[in-house]
Amino acid sequence: MGKQTSRTSAYLREIDHSLHNRMLRLRRSFSSIIQASIAAGLAFWIAHSVFGHERPFFAPMSSIIILGLSSGNRLKRAVELSIGCSLGVGLGDLLILGIGSGSWQMALAIFVSLVVATFLSSSQLLINQVAIGSILIATIMPPGSAAGPERMFDAVIGCVVGIVVMALLPHSPLAGGRREVTKVLRLASSVLKDVSAALPRGDHASIYSALKQVRGSQGAINAMLEAAKSAQEDTRVSPLLWASKRRVRSFARILAPVDNVIRNTRVLARRAQVLTEDGDKVTDEQIAIIDELADITERLADVYARPGKVQEAREIPELVKRLRGLGARVGVDVATDVLSAQVILAQSRSIIVDLLQVCGMSRESAVAALVPTSHSPAFPPEVLDP
Structure with missing residues (x-):
């Protein structure tokens, strides 16, 4: 019964x-x-x-x-x-x-x-x-x-x-695009969470499942790009949307970084699977960095899920501050000398740059937020006001 x-x-x-x-x-x-x-x-x-x-x-x-x-x-x-x-x-x-x-x-x-x-x-x-x-x-x-x-x-x-x-009778120009961006960012966050949880256990099966999930993300990426194209065309055709052209252009600029977030997450997950299959380990700091990236990506997805200038003005600066903090932590000393661990670190750095660009920063400023790994970095760290 x-x-x-x-x-x-x-x-x-x-x-x-x-x-x-x-x-x-x-x-x-x-x-x-x-x-x-x-x-x-x-x-x-x-x-x-x-x-x-x-x-x-x-x-x-x-x-x-x-x-x-x-x-x-x-x-x-x-x-x-x-x-x-x-x-x-x-x-x-x-x-x-x-x-x-x-x-x-x-x-x-x-x-x-x-x-x-x-x-x-x-x-x-x-x-x-x-x-x-x-x-x-x-x-x-x-x-x-x-x-x-x-x-x-x-x-x-x-x-x-x-x-x-x-x-x-135009559609809201950004509603569909923001919805697809939210979907892509949530997927990236979910995979990063799975990876950070599986790495301490050496659970390559769980990482493989996460990797399969992210490999099927191309449809969401294509939908995101198509929604942006339609929004740009709607603002050209409809006089009622001409005032939205600037917002649509700003939105279109973040699509490449969002695409890069999911691509770099895919590479990170693939390398994490190799690392766990080999029986190697990453440092606790690397796991903490990935976990923090997962949380920031989820928060950023929430921002795009609930549109509003007031919310963005309040939350985006806080997320930028957290990402800058992560950028100061991802130096070469964080990873062990195992190649897979170093690749995971490199992908973590790339995702930080991508997310900063999604938050509105230029690539140059985003890269400059990272602790240098070169003696002659192309974009030296920016000196911030205290």
């Missing part, structure tokens, strides 16, 4: 977690849903009621395609989509009118369309739209009818409407 109750409770918790995630996803996507709905309805109305097209199905379709592009350069993609639609319909109309419709005729029309499109452009969106245009002509749109030119114009209408809606 007790086991059944436990299984039921676990099942209910799983359902609750699933519903929470679904509602969170819906809340984050709600503005996109509103954008797409308004753009599709408006594009259809313009094509049907203003220009008199009987079945303007591609006007709403192209507007949704434009709004659904998340990789930035949506203005360029809108032009490519319009050209691709027009070229596809034109080629399809010409070919199907000459050879008729059927299975082999469709295959030949698509082959010729793709050859021409690939020769003219490297854009996969344009190439795909050319193929789709030929398919539509060969299946549901009779060659030589007025539907062909109308569809070309409908594509232009949909693209223009999509861009206009994106400009007049």
Whole structure:
């Protein structure tokens, strides 16, 4: 009876977690849903009621395609989509009118369309739209009818409407990017915590599990970069977001250091695994440094999870102070003469520099915060006011 109750409770918790995630996803996507709905309805109305097209199905379709592009350069993609639609319909109309419709005729029309499109452009969106245009002509749109030119114009209408809606009903430019940065920083913090906990025990299995976790981080990094591209484009397109251009530029500057944090964490974890497999040890100070880095990275993730200028103004200077303190502790004497321990120290130094850059410092100032390991450092330690 007790086991059944436990299984039921676990099942209910799983359902609750699933519903929470679904509602969170819906809340984050709600503005996109509103954008797409308004753009599709408006594009259809313009094509049907203003220009008199009987079945303007591609006007709403192209507007949704434009709004659904998340990789930035949506203005360029809108032009490519319009050209691709027009070229596809034109080629399809010409070919199907000459050879008729059927299975082999469709295959030949698509082959010729793709050859021409690939020769003219490297854009996969344009190439795909050319193929789709030929398919539509060969299946549901009779060659030589007025539907062909109308569809070309409908594509232009949909693209223009999509861009206009994106400009007049913009997303919050930094919400998605900050969310992805938070995700990447939390992942780095989790791995650093696992490594610092496993090193004293020589637990290479736990480090291997952490390493597998961080090796799967590329998707989060790509999402972070894509969100930043979209934010930069939104501020160019929407007059309502022009005041946010400076904030978006500042945000874009920290993306490379955030990427470096996860990359250097991956190298540190890999070397920690080698060290524990060899049965070697690191000093207690090195473990303390890694543990401190994990905590600072977690705190920095919290800052980006809860946006607010007041919070950043209060917490970022404190994190910079802690990182400077770590920078003064990571001298060559901290590590033993074992190569893996020295590599772990080097990666710890690199992560300190990366995190200082995430906090807004230049690379030169961040490197100068480290205790020198060279007799002629490129960036000597800065003399701070007492």
